[in-house]
Amino acid sequence: MNLELIEIPARRGKAVRVRKDQRVKMINTHGTQVVDTWAFNAGDLHEFMSWEHTRPHIGRIMPKTGDVLFTNKRRPILTLLEDSSPGIHDTVIAACDKYRYKFLGVEGYHDNCTDNLFAAMAELGLIPPEVPQPLNMWMNIPVGPDGTIQWLPPVAKPGDHVLLHTEMDVVMAFSACPQDILPINGVACKPVECHLQIL
């Protein structure tokens, strides 16, 4: 067991290898930060946590405590064991990318979760074969009865955590979302760091 606190730096990514039957604690250190989260089968990166494949199993568009999360081969990859936050997470919005910030009027480069995924995996010598829909932990995107979406700040408290159990050997990647134009990382639009523990 390793109780080291691993930082996901503000605006940056981090990837870790985690063996089957470990637990990954994700801590929203300041309460305001969205963390794009991916999980890949460590033995075959073409298999990964897939939201469109998980939804039929859990019967919801976002996960709640106790839910088993599935891969694109419909095998369990993670279980959501604990969630001290109100359980508001997003699974319908893509990771931000260089194209997204152009649409938002940014000139030149802007940090983004897609590049963070590739950079974090590269630190482990890996290249993700595709960019799956992430589990956007703590991202608050309410879906209305007519299917409309809103972009709201997280409702987590400082120190809130989620605890995930690994159902296979995985490579997990995280990005502390650098979105500083829309208030999805809090009304201050100030991306900050989060932390991990591998238990």
Added chain:
Amino acid sequence: MNLELIEIPARRGKAVRVRKDQRVKMINTHGTQVVDTWAFNAGDLHEFMSWEHTRPHIGRIMPKTGDVLFTNKRRPILTLLEDSSPGIHDTVIAACDKYRYKFLGVEGYHDNCTDNLFAAMAELGLIPPEVPQPLNMWMNIPVGPDGTIQWLPPVAKPGDHVLLHTEMDVVMAFSACPQDILPINGVACKPVECHLQIL
């Protein structure tokens, strides 16, 4: 202009090449059939219609008339010009696959939309590099205020159509969903054929 009526056979797929600025008319011949629908950039199959990338642009989880649909590089690929049906389509459930039918208790092989995608593309000499979240045309998956989903029959009428405008040269693939266990292809659970016209 080619007014030929192209069949998407019951339980099977069909792929077509369509040039930029053409129109694709999808006809729900019997009104009860879901059609999983994909669009790939004909010049680069790694770029394709992406629902997680489209939702931020249209502000909804499902498309309505007038919406521009975007690729994973956030470029326009299709525009939804007309929809004679009530506009109930799904974008949150994966294409069915061999794994899905095992979970539903099927022993042995069951036709499925993922294999139909590969077979239809293979008829054009193409292999899709991944299986994107499809636009499940006419699939009725209401999302409740708590994020729960239901599996309901289509609300289309026989002969209802949608008309799509192509914003780039595309390869489009369609699968008349072979789901015959859940009532998503009507309460009779009887998959049937649909039709296309390229205008």
